[in-house]
Amino acid sequence: MRNINEDTITQAVLASMDGCGDKRLRTIMTSLVEHLHSFAREVKLTEDEWFQAIKFLTEVGHITDDKRQEFILLSDTLGLSMLVTAQSNTKPAGCTESTVFGPFFVEGAPEYDNGEDISNGAKGEPCFVQGQVRGNDGEPIPGAMIDVWQSDENGFYDVQVPAKSADLHEHRARGKLRSGADGRFHFRSILAQPYPIPHDGPVGRMLEALGRHPWRPAHLHFMIQAPGFETLITHVFRNGDRYLDSDAVFGVRSTLIADWVRHKAGTAPDGTRIAVPFYTLDFDFVLNPAGAAR
Amino acid sequence: MRNINEDTITQAVLASMDGCGDKRLRTIMTSLVEHLHSFAREVKLTEDEWFQAIKFLTEVGHITDDKRQEFILLSDTLGLSMLVTAQSNTKPAGCTESTVFGPFFVEGAPEYDNGEDISNGAKGEPCFVQGQVRGNDGEPIPGAMIDVWQSDENGFYDVQVPAKSADLHEHRARGKLRSGADGRFHFRSILAQPYPIPHDGPVGRMLEALGRHPWRPAHLHFMIQAPGFETLITHVFRNGDRYLDSDAVFGVRSTLIADWVRHKAGTAPDGTRIAVPFYTLDFDFVLNPAGAAR
Numbered sequence: 001m002r003n004i005n006e007d008t009i010t011q012a013v014l015a016s017m018d019g020c021g022d023k024r025l026r027t028i029m030t031s032l033v034e035h036l037h038s039f040a041r042e043v044k045l046t047e048d049e050w051f052q053a054i055k056f057l058t059e060v061g062h063i064t065d066d067k068r069q070e071f072i073l074l075s076d077t078l079g080l081s082m083l084v085t086a087q088s089n090t091k092p093a094g095c096t097e098s099t100v101f102g103p104f105f106v107e108g109a110p111e112y113d114n115g116e117d118i119s120n121g122a123k124g125e126p127c128f129v130q131g132q133v134r135g136n137d138g139e140p141i142p143g144a145m146i147d148v149w150q151s152d153e154n155g156f157y158d159v160q161v162p163a164k165s166a167d168l169h170e171h172r173a174r175g176k177l178r179s180g181a182d183g184r185f186h187f188r189s190i191l192a193q194p195y196p197i198p199h200d201g202p203v204g205r206m207l208e209a210l211g212r213h214p215w216r217p218a219h220l221h222f223m224i225q226a227p228g229f230e231t232l233i234t235h236v237f238r239n240g241d242r243y244l245d246s247d248a249v250f251g252v253r254s255t256l257i258a259d260w261v262r263h264k265a266g267t268a269p270d271g272t273r274i275a276v277p278f279y280t281l282d283f284d285f286v287l288n289p290a291g292a293a294r
Numbered sequence: 295m296r297n298i299n300e301d302t303i304t305q306a307v308l309a310s311m312d313g314c315g316d317k318r319l320r321t322i323m324t325s326l327v328e329h330l331h332s333f334a335r336e337v338k339l340t341e342d343e344w345f346q347a348i349k350f351l352t353e354v355g356h357i358t359d360d361k362r363q364e365f366i367l368l369s370d371t372l373g374l375s376m377l378v379t380a381q382s383n384t385k386p387a388g389c390t391e392s393t394v395f396g397p398f399f400v401e402g403a404p405e406y407d408n409g410e411d412i413s414n415g416a417k418g419e420p421c422f423v424q425g426q427v428r429g430n431d432g433e434p435i436p437g438a439m440i441d442v443w444q445s446d447e448n449g450f451y452d453v454q455v456p457a458k459s460a461d462l463h464e465h466r467a468r469g470k471l472r473s474g475a476d477g478r479f480h481f482r483s484i485l486a487q488p489y490p491i492p493h494d495g496p497v498g499r500m501l502e503a504l505g506r507h508p509w510r511p512a513h514l515h516f517m518i519q520a521p522g523f524e525t526l527i528t529h530v531f532r533n534g535d536r537y538l539d540s541d542a543v544f545g546v547r548s549t550l551i552a553d554w555v556r557h558k559a560g561t562a563p564d565g566t567r568i569a570v571p572f573y574t575l576d577f578d579f580v581l582n583p584a585g586a587a588r
Binding site for chain 2: 002003004005006009010012013016017018019020021022025026028031032033035036037038039040041042043044045046047049050054057058060061062064069071072075078079081082083084085086087088093119168196209210211212244245250251252254257
């Protein structure tokens with residue numbers, strides 16, 4: 001340890017963890033240090049570049065607060081989030097695939113009955129969503145808890161809209177439903193639209209420097225929980241969206257793309273008369289039994 | 295890009311940078327993404343572990359301010375800082391080696407004449423330092439600007455001591471000197487002591503979890519600048535220190551270890567009478583000509 005140079009430094013850092021009592025932590029940190037050092041050697045990182053990285057991470061830290069998580073955004077845009085999601089959720093064929101959780105889930109969304117309008121005043125074209133929750137053998141799953149959340153026609157989630165005092169606890173275009181005895185669910189909401197991830201901070205500047213755009217294709221978020229099954233966290237993506245091939249957070253999986261069907265003004269699936277065009281989406285979810293072989 | 299999984303994600307992220315106009319940035323980010331993904335695959339990082347990492351980095355960001363740089367501390371303790379320093383400062387044999395800059399340098403330290411006491415009230419046993427600044431051919435370098443900074447007997451730098459209003463701009467145990475016509479310099483200060491890096495934050499908790507201590511062996515910091523030569527940023531370490539083999543930031547190089555010689559109370563090198571024991575340190579610095587082959 002007295003003869004540190006660019007060749008011996010890695011072994012010195014690894015040896016410093018000899019006293020670590022947490023085997024998993026040591027495995028993780030060993031791999032992290034090896035790859036961090038290999039990266040710095042491979043590109044021959046300069047002192048100036050290192051200092052730019054320190055400043056960048058400092059800015060990511062300072063813009064992060066209880067409403068904005070720029071580190072998750074950084075992980076998402078570097079594909080790390082999707083990689084961890086994918087390798088943590090390998091499933092048998094036939095099960096609905098998982099994708100990234102994203103930063104816009106909120107605990108304690110309002111509960112709705114099937115058929116209700118979850119938009120709660122969020123602006124957008126009407127959209128009627130229905131489907132079934134099933135197990136991998138085709139059996140309906142009754143009573144599954146279905147969390148759904150989405151952005152409005154301007155591409156904002158309710159938590160991104162500057163809060164007026166009256167709106168402070170207003171949940172819009174998000175809610176919880178339960179599947180019925182036949183595993184089916186249906187609700188009214190608004191049409192999902194593509195939107196840019198928050199790009200007025202350091203991650204936005206990084207994307208710009210890399211020649212990348214910040215857009216995500218239109219999607220609905222779902223989290224579905226049922227006893228005896230693995231929790232499913234996923235999106236349904238809107239077929240035809242121009243950003244399906246360049247999602248800023250790499251969340252698209254082809255099995256999660258579905259058609260939103262456009263209808264002329266008339267009678268909606270719930271029997272009401274709609275004076276403007278509306279959309280319908282039909283999508284089923286197949287859950288993996290808990291403890292199933294991966 | 296519609297078929298993202300744990301195998302295809304890396305190629306998708308790399309392809310997203312096709313429009314990047316900055317060749318060096320693209321090289322760096324390509325290597326970073328490859329190593330980041332390889333790390334996550336190699337340890338099969340779980341979603342819980344990923345979230346713990348997000349929380350850790352958020353804490354590192356939130357404790358960082360204009361007086362404390364926890365990201366530099368993180369880089370230092372993972373050996374990245376020393377690696378970048380070492381690979382950026384390869385020099386011909388005979389030149390003084392570089393080591394990490396550290397977070398405690400301050401612009402605008404007071405200037406002193408040779409022979410003056412730079413401690414300026416910082417507590418510690420008296421220490422008299424002298425040496426010569428030379429080029430690699432042995433020629434003295436006159437007029438070199440020598441920045442020196444160090445901690446006090448309690449292990450604190452002046453910037454770490456809680457500021458009282460009167461002390462706010464008080465620089466202690468740091469200063470600037472110039473080498474004389476013969477390249478020589480000498481000054482009085484206090485004995486350097488080992489000290490722990492700031493360990494009351496997330497990096498301190500990381501070290502504890504890894505079974506590592508936060509201590510650095512006693513050292514003086516030097517930055518030496520002279521026209522026609524590369525700037526030298528280095529330390530001189532105190533021989534015999536118990537932490538020489540386990541420096542928390544991996545900065546020790548054997549050529550930078552020197553003897554601090556203890557003397558009984560009596561006549562100091564500057565001719566004054568000292569009523570307590572004192573120390574002397576003699577260390578020469580050899581600068582690398584600017585633009586020299588590496």
